[in-house]
Amino acid sequence: MGLLVAISIVACHKEERAVVGVAQNAVKAEHQAQAAAQATATERDQQRAALALIPLPTKSLYVDVHDASAWANPFLSVGAESLSLRITVAGPHQQETQLRPADLAKTVTALPPGVWRYGRVIAVAESPEASRQDRTKVRRNVEDAMQVLNDLGIVVEEWPTR
DSSP states (O other): HHHHHHHHHOOOHHHHHHHHHHHHHHHHHHHHHHHHHHHHHHHHHHHHHEEEEEEOOOOOTTTTOOOGGGSSSSSEEOOSSOEEEEETTTTTTTEEEEEGGGHHHHHHHHHHHHGOTTEEEEEEEOOOOOOOGGHHHHHHHHHHHHHHHHTOOEEEEOOOOO
């Protein structure tokens, strides 16, 4: 009987140490998650601060622009797997860059102030090259891109598919 009591005490103590270990790991994981979230928030705040130097959009400058090729601000074409960002530099010259959706915030933040002729507004459209079966994924990517841009304080002017 005494042996049974001793075994029970030892087994309970082992279970208690296991529970304490699990709790400590959970607390450590929570702290790591909070640190990662804070780092992301800090990065987003820095991106917003950089974009705050660009004035708010002046709709009267672009309200009559109905041709995508005439749009003078950044223009984002969204596909199923990638994004295409077109900017107009040095007058009529345009540059187009392919990027991953995960790089959108960093790329837009790095654009020079001269490409924001209408203020802090960007045109977004579904890629006309996307296949019919990819339309759902493209639409989801458009919505995700718009969320990122809005989080940065950028006004989104959604364009119909070209």
